Amino acid sequence: MHAFFDTRRRPALVWIGLALVAAALIALPWALAGIGTAWVRITNLAVLYCFLALGLNIVVGFAGLLDLGYIAFYGVGAYVYALLASPQFGIHLPFWVILPLGALLACIFGMLLGAPTLKLRGDYLAIVTLGFGEIVRIFLNNLSTPFNLTNGPQGISLIDPFRLDGLSFAGTQHVLGHALSSPIKYYYFLVAVLLVVIVVNVRLQNSRIGRAWEAIREDEVAARAMGINTRNMKLLAYAMGASFGGIAGGMFSAMQGFISPESFVLVESIMVLSMVVLGGMGNVFGVVIGALLLSYIPEVLRYTVGPAQQAVFGRTLIDPEVFRMLLFGLALVLMMLFRPAGILPSAVRKRELEQDSADGQ
Amino acid sequence: MDTLIQQLVNGVTLGSVYAIVALGYTMVYGIVQLINFAHGDVVMIGAMVAYSIIAALVGAHVPLSPLAIVVVATVCSIPVCMVVGYGLERAAYRPLRNAPRLAPLITAIGLSIVLENVALIIWGRSPLPYPQIIDTITYRLTSHPDGATITNVQIAIIGLSIVMMAGLLLLVYRTKIGVAMRATAQNAQVAGLMGIDVNRVISITFVIGSGLAAVAGVMDGTYYGVAHYQMGFILGLKAFTAAVLGGIGNLGGAMLGGLLLGIIEALGAGYVGELTNLCHLSGWSHALALRCVDDPHLALFGSNYQDVFAFVVLILVLVFRPSGLLGERVSDRA
Numbered sequence: 266m267h268a269f270f271d272t273r274r275r276p277a278l279v280w281i282g283l284a285l286v287a288a289a290l291i292a293l294p295w296a297l298a299g300i301g302t303a304w305v306r307i308t309n310l311a312v313l314y315c316f317l318a319l320g321l322n323i324v325v326g327f328a329g330l331l332d333l334g335y336i337a338f339y340g341v342g343a344y345v346y347a348l349l350a351s352p353q354f355g356i357h358l359p360f361w362v363i364l365p366l367g368a369l370l371a372c373i374f375g376m377l378l379g380a381p382t383l384k385l386r387g388d389y390l391a392i393v394t395l396g397f398g399e400i401v402r403i404f405l406n407n408l409s410t411p412f413n414l415t416n417g418p419q420g421i422s423l424i425d426p427f428r429l430d431g432l433s434f435a436g437t438q439h440v441l442g443h444a445l446s447s448p449i450k451y452y453y454f455l456v457a458v459l460l461v462v463i464v465v466n467v468r469l470q471n472s473r474i475g476r477a478w479e480a481i482r483e484d485e486v487a488a489r490a491m492g493i494n495t496r497n498m499k500l501l502a503y504a505m506g507a508s509f510g511g512i513a514g515g516m517f518s519a520m521q522g523f524i525s526p527e528s529f530v531l532v533e534s535i536m537v538l539s540m541v542v543l544g545g546m547g548n549v550f551g552v553v554i555g556a557l558l559l560s561y562i563p564e565v566l567r568y569t570v571g572p573a574q575q576a577v578f579g580r581t582l583i584d585p586e587v588f589r590m591l592l593f594g595l596a597l598v599l600m601m602l603f604r605p606a607g608i609l610p611s612a613v614r615k616r617e618l619e620q621d622s623a624d625g626q
Numbered sequence: 627m628d629t630l631i632q633q634l635v636n637g638v639t640l641g642s643v644y645a646i647v648a649l650g651y652t653m654v655y656g657i658v659q660l661i662n663f664a665h666g667d668v669v670m671i672g673a674m675v676a677y678s679i680i681a682a683l684v685g686a687h688v689p690l691s692p693l694a695i696v697v698v699a700t701v702c703s704i705p706v707c708m709v710v711g712y713g714l715e716r717a718a719y720r721p722l723r724n725a726p727r728l729a730p731l732i733t734a735i736g737l738s739i740v741l742e743n744v745a746l747i748i749w750g751r752s753p754l755p756y757p758q759i760i761d762t763i764t765y766r767l768t769s770h771p772d773g774a775t776i777t778n779v780q781i782a783i784i785g786l787s788i789v790m791m792a793g794l795l796l797l798v799y800r801t802k803i804g805v806a807m808r809a810t811a812q813n814a815q816v817a818g819l820m821g822i823d824v825n826r827v828i829s830i831t832f833v834i835g836s837g838l839a840a841v842a843g844v845m846d847g848t849y850y851g852v853a854h855y856q857m858g859f860i861l862g863l864k865a866f867t868a869a870v871l872g873g874i875g876n877l878g879g880a881m882l883g884g885l886l887l888g889i890i891e892a893l894g895a896g897y898v899g900e901l902t903n904l905c906h907l908s909g910w911s912h913a914l915a916l917r918c919v920d921d922p923h924l925a926l927f928g929s930n931y932q933d934v935f936a937f938v939v940l941i942l943v944l945v946f947r948p949s950g951l952l953g954e955r956v957s958d959r960a
Contacts, residue, residue: 396937597736
């Protein structure tokens with residue numbers, strides 16, 4: 266992948282390629298809007314999942330720390346945005362103030378989770394992070410008494426959309442004869458942020474920090490012997506991963522206008538983890554592909570499974586939602602059995618997996 | 627005092643169920659160092675199958691006593707769970723036995739999702755009311771008229787789990803297959819060299835654990851009166867906590883951990899409201915005092931935080947004593 270982006274060796278090809286990709290990204294929402302605005306919304310959610318998957322990839326893929334409670338940070342970010350930009354407390358701060366605040370708070374939560382679990386590895390770490398995610402969800406659900414902070418299971422509604430200089434992201438504007446609907450505006454914003462996030466991730470991977478994480482993932486004791494401050498590096502991985510989740514949560518809040526603890530359940534954490542695993546842990550582009558696949562396939566299924574059953578059996582035997590989850594669980598199992606390194610395996614991960622299976626335990 | 631005794635009784639009952647499920651986790655972990663995430667869902671399958679059988683027998687007006695119906699249902703759900711457990715091990719875990727640790731863990735999560743959704747397809751989304759065919763008899767434990775009580779269902783759950791634990795201990799420490807299991811847990815390779823069929827031992831371990839899970843499922847369903855396709859997840863997580871608390875891989879530890887966790891939860895749920903009652907602080911704030919006039923039980927945390935206790939216990943144990951109360955293993959292996 267990096268050879269592909271080597272602008273020194275193949276400048277023209279790369280620039281043409283990038284221009285094509287950019288044109289496709291700009292044209293995409295209009296093409297999708299032709300099929301139905303729902304698909305633009307689905308694309309936006311898919312981009313949000315890309316953020317989440319990339320954030321989790323820092324923790325799981327780069328640093329090798331299995332985190333099953335990642336959605337908690339998403340929830341923290343979402344609730345920070347919702348509380349500071351909704352009638353809940355009558356506070357209406359602009360989004361460019363809240364998003365960093367959400368990222369900061371998620372980051373603090375990330376370190377709160379990271380600090381006690383520094384010594385744990387593998388399975389135990391997975392369980393503790395899972396417990397942490399559940400604790401956050403239970404609190405979100407119950408912090409309506411005695412003081413109403415989160416409004417409990419009813420969630421928070423009427424959340425402000427993004428507003429930039431009088432331009433609200435909520436309504437439809439007409440620009441040069443084209444109707445610029447709300448999802449399309451969010452789409453451009455999200456894609457712009459996503460590109461930045463991808464660049465940050467790629468650069469991060471090969472930085473001093475990224476290499477330190479890789480060393481920790483491969484062998485923590487050896488990494489420490491080489492002079493890496495493993496404690497700080499692990500905390501940094503949690504903090505960075507969490508802050509990505511926090512930002513994504515804020516954007517989710519603004520986009521949906523309504524959030525409730527229902528959106529931050531364990532299945533979501535597992536979904537994001539599967540995106541990382543499916544795409545290829547540690548490979549930024551693989552993770553993006555994984556996130557897009559796992560966001561789109563269920564939606565396509567939703568539109569095809571129901572009608573297909575109607576046509577074949579004359580009635581809906583299996584609810585599409587159930588079918589989706591069933592396939593999803595099976596996909597996780599089959600993926601691990603037949604292609605454990607993911608669709609686009611990272612080079613190091615691939616080598617490691619091959620070695621591991623050759624060595625036995 | 628009566629509240630304390632009552633919560634202890636509830637805690638021991640709950641803890642017995644946790645202990646039985648925890649045994650399944652700890653046996654599997656002891657032998658293959660795998661957290662069988664789907665174990666909680668095997669419990670759920672057990673509860674669901676038993677539910678169907680009880681409902682069918684009651685619906686058909688079979689001339690059996692209520693107790694016999696429950697026993698028949700339990701006896702039928704045990705082999706179903708055993709087959710499920712064996713299938714999981716054979717199809718999904720065995721091929722990954724030498725893979726890096728992350729792979730079987732993710733597979734286990736996938737299997738858990740599959741089992742839940744299969745159950746959802748078969749038994750539907752809404753919670754199923756367990757037929758209350760056994761008449762609950764309440765025994766008073768103290769002389770106080772509304773004092774602590776224990777029901778016959780609670781006694782049955784506690785008694786049955788003691789019997790099952792004793793049976794398991796006999797199996798592991800007094801039979802040939804038990805010796806094989808312990809040998810495999812210590813060193814599978816060497817056990818293989820000594821002529822033990824390691825694959826068979828691992829399969830048997832899964833089967834025994836799943837059989838216990840089936841009984842635990844029936845207990846849980848009878849005790850709470852409902853079965854639900856997602857009941858296995860939180861139960862499994864708590865049982866895992868119990869196993870870690872006692873020292874994972876250690877049978878006695880799983881039993882102790884289960885009981886302790888049940889008691890901690892019951893006491894926590896019983897007392898957290900009183901402990902965090904904000905009305906004790908009424909003197910500090912006038913607004914608070916006013917609210918306490920309306921609601922003298924204004925608590926910061928109520929019993930709806932019950933599920934949090936297990937996780938807090940889990941995190942505390944893993945941070946301060948990762949090997950658990952009775953375990954000897956070092957956490958670095960995990």
